[in-house]
Amino acid sequence: MIWDYLKDKKKYLFPALIFLLLVDIAQLLVPLMTKKAIDGLRQSPNMNDLLVTGLIIFGLAVSVFIFRFSWRYFLLRMAFKIVVNLRNKIYYNLLKFSQHFFGKWETGDIMARAINDMRAVQRMFSFGIVTIVDAIVLGIASLIFMFSFHVKLTLIALAPMPILIFAVWFFEDKIHRTFREVQEKFSGLQNFVQEDFSGIFVIKAFNRELNEKNRFAKENQEYVDKNLKVARLFATLRPFIMFIVGLSNLLVLYFGGKLVISGELQLGSFFAFFQYLQYMSWPMMALGFAINLYQRGKASLSRVEDITEREPIVYDRENALDVDDIDSVSLKVKDLSFKYDNANESALKNINFEVKKGESVGIIGRIGSGKTTLVKNISRLVKIPEDTIIVNNRDINDYKLSSLRNMISYVPQDSFLFSTTIRENIAYFNPDMSIEKIKKAAEIADLKDAIDDLPKKYDTKLGERGVNLSGGQKQRMTIARAILKDAPFFIFDDSFSSIDTNTEEKILNNLKDILKNKTTIIIAHRISTIKYVDKIMVLDEGKIVEKGTHEELIKKQGEYYNIYKIQELKEKIAKE
Structure with a gap:
């Protein structure tokens, strides 16, 4: 999984690893120079030799500085490139997703994945990777030098290591699961804040500030508790690693000191051995840091991939076409039924109607009768069954989404x-x-x-x-x-509900020339909005219960007539 993101960033990764290797080589030469200086002082003290050795160590230190800057430069550029690409992929995927996705996902959760999780991913691909690589290279190289000095002392130094390996294995899975819980709780917290500020006027209108304050305090405390759980894991792991490193140092000091006293090991070699032990101890001490970055980044990356690897439900099929004759639109709906995800009942049931080119259709019905769902199907904002909506004599699923939506002026x-x-x-x-x-x-x-x-x-x-x-x-x-x-096809989805009737009438009169020869669907709750369209459909519980002109539906004295009489009565009461 990780390599999939690294393989096309080789021009940054390989130079970074080369410079990291040069850093480790320069560091590994320092103990050898120290050994040479100490042994030289014991055998034949010479200030010139000591000065040369000191200059070499200084040169190695400068080299470490240059090489370390270089690997950081390349590695950070690589990490930023990966994060930028991932964030772009999140955004581009979100633009492709339909209501099937946004009906399930909360805005705060999406934002947390695009921002907070990305920080963890960036740190994993930068310092997480380099820490692991550095630990492996420096640890193995130091171990080789230690064996070259004294095999028995090296085995003594490694004696506590199996305990450390078991501890890391034991904590790794717990840390990964806990970090994922932390990120998910942060998503919930961010969504809570985003939702509250979006609805701030409702909160104030109902005088619920204190209630929301208490709810936020609870959510915030739960987030803190999750982080404290992670902190407790690392509060146990890190000191334990330090303890194992300290135990190894103690064993080397005791047994190595005895070897020096007995003459079996030179003092310079002992100093060099001890320095290599510290180099090998660094990977052990950095292990906690590396596990932190890697597990946090891995957990965050899996959350990001929940979006980036998800395929849209509504998409262009292979060899999709542009809409023909976009200057005019005809529409035919045949036996259309539609049910939202996780819904018990269908929102639309066996819908059948036809809109000719340049014709205007009004749709009216009670709240929840399926009016908006119907125009979402016509606009392919949701996935629709095959051969149920025909546009210009072709199944709507045959068209490119961009071409289809370009021909619609949609007022949501x-x-x-x-x-x-x-x-x-x-x-x-x-x-x-x-x-x-x-x-x-x-x-x-x-x-x-x-x-x-x-x-x-x-x-x-x-x-x-x-x-x-x-x-x-x-x-x-x-x-x-x-x-x-x-566009040649206008859809007004309850677009006059907040406009007074006088202004509505003025706008509708202004629209007459605009909508002339254009196919138009107008959804409304007020009969005055759709009174003069070519035909009207009445929806109830997802079904078309009546069709006809205004005059025809009034004569039927059905559902439309009932709505008309209720609205007429409301207008009379309002005037009085």
Whole structure:
């Protein structure tokens, strides 16, 4: 798994490993120089020889500095490249995913994986890798030199090592599982904060600040407890490693000292042996650090791959086509049934209807009757069955998603606006659109006067999700955005619900010329919105229960008539 990310970064990895190897070689030469100096002082003291040896050690120290800088430079560049690619892959995959994904995943969890988990991945691919490689190279090389000096003393130094190996094996799995729990709890905490700040006005309106404060304190404490669990593991492992290293040093000092006293081992060789033992001890002491980085990074990488390795449910099939004749659109829905993931009942049941080129259709029904689900199917925002939706005489699944959606001007139920200027929001489909066309779209959506009253007009920057605009202004801005796209197929998904009836009538009159000869679907709760369309469908519990013009449906005195009479009564009461 790890090598999959490293194999195309060889131009950074191999130079880093070469420089790391040069660092280790330079370090391994220092004990030999120390041995030479000590033995020289004992046999024939010479200041010139001592000075030369000192200069060599100084030169080795400078080399270590240069080589260490070099491997850090290459390795950090490699780690940043891997993280940038992973973060891009997360973002690109998220753009491909449909509601099937976003209906299950929380925003805070996704953000935690894209940011917090990435930091752990970066540290694993940089210092985690180099620590492991350094530990292996330096440890093995030091061991070889130690054996060359004295085999028996080396075996004594290694006597405590099996205990260390068992401890590392015992703690490794526990640390990995605990780190994953920490990252998942952080995701939950981040999602909690993101959701609370998104709904801050609801919290204040219901005077629930104290309740949310207590909920956050609980979530935060649970996150702290998970981290403390990790800390306890390392609080046990690291001192234990240090204890084993100290025990090894003690054994070498005792038995090595006896060998020097007996003359079996030269003093210079003993000093060099002890330095090599410290070099070998470094991998043991760094083991805890390496395990920390590796297990944290591995746990985080698996969470990141939950997104990057996931295939979208809605995608272009092989040899997908562009939509033919995009100047006009015909639509036929045949026996369409649809059920959301984990839902008990179908949201749509055996839907059948046809929209001819240039025809307008209104859809009305109670909340939860399947109106929005139907247009999501038509826009392929969800996965739909084969041969149930036909666009321009071809199965909608045969078309490229980009081509299909380019031919739709879609005004969603949720009036989403970006945290940028009004101009950029309206011209979202084509940022190079002229200001005259942007103003014209705003005028058709009855938004021009409201924008002109703002100090910076079309260059006014909006808050998150357009928080500094009213609900009606946000809806009108999304309508202006769709008008400016000017696609051959318009879908209005309950796009007039926050607009008063007088403004709605004005906008609908303004839209007459725009929508002329265009295929249009209008979802509404108010009959006034769809009164003059070519035909109307009434949905109830996922089924089409009535079809016809306004006049025909009134004469039937069915579900549509009941809705009409209720709304008529509400209007009379409001006037009184």
